[in-house]
Amino acid sequence: MNKSYITIFSSIQWLLFIFANTVVVPISIATVFELSPETVSMMMRSSLVFTGLACILQGWVGHRFPLMEGHSGLLWGVMLNLGLSASSLGMDLTEIGGGIASGVILACLVTLILVVFNGIPLLQAIFTPMVMSVYLFLLTFQLIFIFFKGMLKFTEEGTIDIAISLFSVAVIILVSILKIKGSKLISNFSILIGLAVGWIFYEFLFADEAITASPSGAADFSLFPLGAPNLEWGIIAVAFFAVMLNLSNTFASINAAKQVIHKETSNKNFRQSIFITTIVTIVGTGFGLVSYTPFTSSIGFLQSTRIFERKPFMIGGGLLTIIGLIPLFGSFLSTMPITVGNAVLFVAYLQLFGTAYSSLNGKTFNSNTIFRVAFPILIGVSLMNVSPEIFANLPVFAQPFITNGLIMGMLISIVLERTVKWSNYED
Secondary structure: OOHHHHHHHHHHHHHHHHHHHHOHHHHHHHHHOOOOHHHHHHHHHHHHHHHHHHHHHHHHHOOOOOOOEEEOHHHHHHHHHHHHOHHHHOOOHHHHHHHHHHHHHHHHHHHHHHHHOOOHHHHHHHOOHHHHHHHHHHHHHHHHHHHHHHHOOEOOOOOEOHHHHHHHHHHHHHHHHHHHHOOHHHHHOHHHHHHHHHHHHHHHHOOOOOOOOOOOOOOOOOOOOOOOOOOOHHHHHHHHHHHHHHOHHHHHHHHHHHHHHOOOOOHHHHHHHHHHHHHHHHHHHHOOOOOEEEOOOHHHHHHHHOOOOHHHHHHHHHHHHHHHHOHHHHHHHOOOOHHHHHHHHHHHHHHHHHHHHHOOOOOOOOOOOOHHHHHHHHHHHHHHOOOHHHHOOOOOOOHHHHOOHHHHHHHHHHHHHHHOOHHHHOO
16 A cells, blocks of 8 residues: 555544543543533543644654553543542532642642653652553553443443444454454554444444534633632642652553664653653643543554554644544544444553563562562452442542552552562572
8 A cells, every 4th residue: 555545544543543542531520520511612622632732742752652642541530539529528529620730730840840850760760660560461451441341332221232232342353353364454454444344334233322413512711620729638639649650651651662663762752751741731730631641552552553653643643633623523523432432442452461461571470479460460450340439438538549459559569669679589
């Protein structure tokens, strides 16, 4: 195929991948914080614009890898948890939102200080290779759980919609066959083909379930729609810690990309990437958006497509920005069946498990050192699979941490790496 056509289709594939990973986040936050439709429209459009610009900047002057820059899953979970806990905390939603804004901005200012005074080695000392391996495994499980549930359709009675759910399974099988058995060209575009075919057949087979495109309503552009910054120190502490821990995404993403693309990077790239993420996060916070981070899950997408050039990635980011500026385009893409999108992403993120496994670099474990990796991972996965409600009797400010398996797994790993000299227990 002509190289220009490959670039065009690759750019569209990146656009759909970034859009599918972005669209749900601002809507879910706006729903929990009970915002008006006009504010929801503003947050959605702002999210698309800033996400597209962040991708362009990262590919151009940041880490310079084709790694999606998007809303942090870690911060997304923390914000949803805090919003849903407003009544038990005895606060209204604007107090919660304002505290989150204060904590995020404070953490961003600390991060900028670290960047300016070259504090990156300090962060790298905390987020060691083993901690990053634990992070990659936990992220894989978290994403697979999310997309597995998302590809299934449930009835109003809470039972599974067999027809649509089986259709999602068929999409998974199609994309997997295209990836494994297809020619190099077909394999590289298996994600795009799966989305297109799945979307078309969904509209044909399930016309009653299809989403109808409608023009976006007027957007209410107001700063800090979740609440103006305040001094709710408990909320500030939770948000601050989550943002600082979120820096691990940058190290995990860049280090994983280096292995996949076989391209070296420098401390300067880390600093520039963190600087861009921090600035976009500060600006996005003013529009009620979840903090930004390089998506480690992009590695699974890259391994599926085997297209490592930055140009299609940056064009995809530019197209997303245009969509955010032109409501009609965003309205059309919002009709993408969520079950189809999740089914395709499920296949894309299967590759992330391989990245996590490879990050161990062939390291072997004995009956003692296995605790180094198994304990944080299995505790984290266990917490992912229990209802947060069972922790309702714990202090309300501890709940966002305890109920987040990714956070707890990483914290346990960091503590183990800092307190145990594992070389003493190796054979």
